Amino acid sequence: MLKGLVASILVVGLTFAVTQSALAKHHEPGEATADQPLSLEALAVAFGWDLQGAQITAEKIDDGLYVLFGVGGNIGVSIGEDGVLIVDDQFPQVMEKIEAAIDSIGGNGIDYAINTHWHFDHAEGNNTLGPQGTTIVAHSNARADMAKGGLVNLVIAKYRQQAYPKAALPVLTFDDRMQIHFNDNQIDLMHFSPAHTDGDAAVWFRQQNAVHLGDVFNNAGYPFVDVDSGGGIDGMIHFCQQVLDAVGPDAIIIPGHGPVTDTAALARYIYMLTTVRSRVADMIDQGMTLQQVVDAKPTANFDEVYGPETASLGFVNRVYTSLAQQ
Numbered sequence: 653m654l655k656g657l658v659a660s661i662l663v664v665g666l667t668f669a670v671t672q673s674a675l676a677k678h679h680e681p682g683e684a685t686a687d688q689p690l691s692l693e694a695l696a697v698a699f700g701w702d703l704q705g706a707q708i709t710a711e712k713i714d715d716g717l718y719v720l721f722g723v724g725g726n727i728g729v730s731i732g733e734d735g736v737l738i739v740d741d742q743f744p745q746v747m748e749k750i751e752a753a754i755d756s757i758g759g760n761g762i763d764y765a766i767n768t769h770w771h772f773d774h775a776e777g778n779n780t781l782g783p784q785g786t787t788i789v790a791h792s793n794a795r796a797d798m799a800k801g802g803l804v805n806l807v808i809a810k811y812r813q814q815a816y817p818k819a820a821l822p823v824l825t826f827d828d829r830m831q832i833h834f835n836d837n838q839i840d841l842m843h844f845s846p847a848h849t850d851g852d853a854a855v856w857f858r859q860q861n862a863v864h865l866g867d868v869f870n871n872a873g874y875p876f877v878d879v880d881s882g883g884g885i886d887g888m889i890h891f892c893q894q895v896l897d898a899v900g901p902d903a904i905i906i907p908g909h910g911p912v913t914d915t916a917a918l919a920r921y922i923y924m925l926t927t928v929r930s931r932v933a934d935m936i937d938q939g940m941t942l943q944q945v946v947d948a949k950p951t952a953n954f955d956e957v958y959g960p961e962t963a964s965l966g967f968v969n970r971v972y973t974s975l976a977q978q
């Protein structure tokens with residue numbers, strides 16, 4: 653089981669490595685890298701996302717709860733007598749396939765969509781769902797970020813996310829905690845601190861004891877910390893620990909990317925984040941520069957599980973930057 657998990661994460665790591673070299677191809681020779689925002693099409697090529705050809709697959713988590721995998725963030729789906737509630741909605745280009753997948757598991761239309769945060773690979777589908785009448789829900793900061801749009805600095809590339817029109821914006825927002833009572837479920841939306849961004853929501857399905865953490869928990873390699881959007885390493889650690897404390901040891905953990913897993917994997921992730929944070933903080937105290945810290949490879953003993961740090965979206969860079977800002 654663990655061997656299989658490590659192998660699949662390594663494959664993801666390799667995919668990242670390949671896609672990173674694909675990213676490099678989008679720069680003309682001699683052009684300074686990562687300064688020009690990429691188009692969605694270029695970014696999709698770089699990340700190996702086939703927006704037109706993507707297939708959506710469904711995994712049953714428990715009665716009434718599924719996860720859809722496609723292109724972009726994992727989609728949680730609650731299906732029952734009240735209708736369909738989803739967590740994150742990928743892209744308009746795959747919405748017909750998402751709706752077909754929901755039909756095939758017994759749903760009919762999407763009543764509610766919760767966004768775990770404002771990033772395009774989790775929220776762009778709002779542009780289709782909002783105008784169709786789906787009620788969109790998110791943290792208040794995520795709504796503000798979607799309304800403004802802005803540059804997402806992925807370190808190895810930049811992407812300018814469009815400002816969403818009113819019809820694509822959340823109509824219900826919350827600050828710390830919110831409950832939705834739907835399909836005989838209590839669904840808790842929880843925000844503990846800025847983490848991956850300034851407006852992250854974890855979505856806890858009480859009946860199945862399953863929680864979707866969005867990109868605060870990445871199960872496909874080292875996480876991206878969107879420091880330019882108010883995220884930070886200390887917030888990532890705090891947020892994950894608070895979720896773990898809330899849901900208890902038997903919960904099912906749905907990551908923003910990568911396979912569905914358990915609380916042991918989330919606990920190992922918190923240990924990794926905490927260890928790397930402490931190493932980088934020590935190096936900053938010693939006066940080391942960002943480049944010196946990156947060169948010192950503070951993640952080295954975790955790379956076997958999380959893949960090469962060089963294939964991440966500047967994980968050590970973002971840890972350093974968020975600590976140096978304090």
Ligand SMILES: [Zn+2]
Nearest residue numbers: 769771848867
């Ligand atoms: Zn994200």
